[in-house]
Amino acid sequence: PCRSFHGYNRLLTSQIISHYDSINQYKKELPEYFNFASDVLDEWSQLEKDGRKPANPAFWWVNEEGEEVKWSFEELGFLSRKAANVLSEACGLQRGDRVIAVLPRVPEWWLLNVACMRTGVVLIPGTSQLTAKDILYRLQASKAKCIITSDTLAPAVESVVPDSQFLKNKLIVGKGSRDGWLNLKELL
Numbered sequence: 001p002c003r004s005f006h007g008y009n010r011l012l013t014s015q016i017i018s019h020y021d022s023i024n025q026y027k028k029e030l031p032e033y034f035n036f037a038s039d040v041l042d043e044w045s046q047l048e049k050d051g052r053k054p055a056n057p058a059f060w061w062v063n064e065e066g067e068e069v070k071w072s073f074e075e076l077g078f079l080s081r082k083a084a085n086v087l088s089e090a091c092g093l094q095r096g097d098r099v100i101a102v103l104p105r106v107p108e109w110w111l112l113n114v115a116c117m118r119t120g121v122v123l124i125p126g127t128s129q130l131t132a133k134d135i136l137y138r139l140q141a142s143k144a145k146c147i148i149t150s151d152t153l154a155p156a157v158e159s160v161v162p163d164s165q166f167l168k169n170k171l172i173v174g175k176g177s178r179d180g181w182l183n184l185k186e187l188l
Contacts, residue, residue: 044073086187100146102148124138
């Protein structure tokens, strides 16, 4: 019962309303609290552990050089719990605190997203093309207590730290160390 209009099938208004009504009549109980990391990721991880779900990649990243990182749900759950511990223990962040992540799209970017969901920390993503002025504005406007960036962007952050009164911790994603910065890879 669809009319063809310019070659496309279109639903009649009465069909759309009927479909909408059927959706509205479905009364699903919503949980009082929902956390994607624990309610979805950890559930799928448990299904993998129990052998009720094959170990498929939950995350699969490949860079331009062909390097790849592949994590199962169990691995992503485990690593995100470790990253959550870094945020809450080493960085001292609590539920509702804000953290700015100025990173290229490396695996740690996604790992930190899940870790923030897990802990209730608010993640403010930023592109790696931000200037020092952009970073300062975001730090001041958000009152972020922590910033996470790569070793190549760390100098831009350091240039604005004196004007960032709320910033408590700086976390670097990289292989080397830097004075005054915590290193994510070492802490994991």
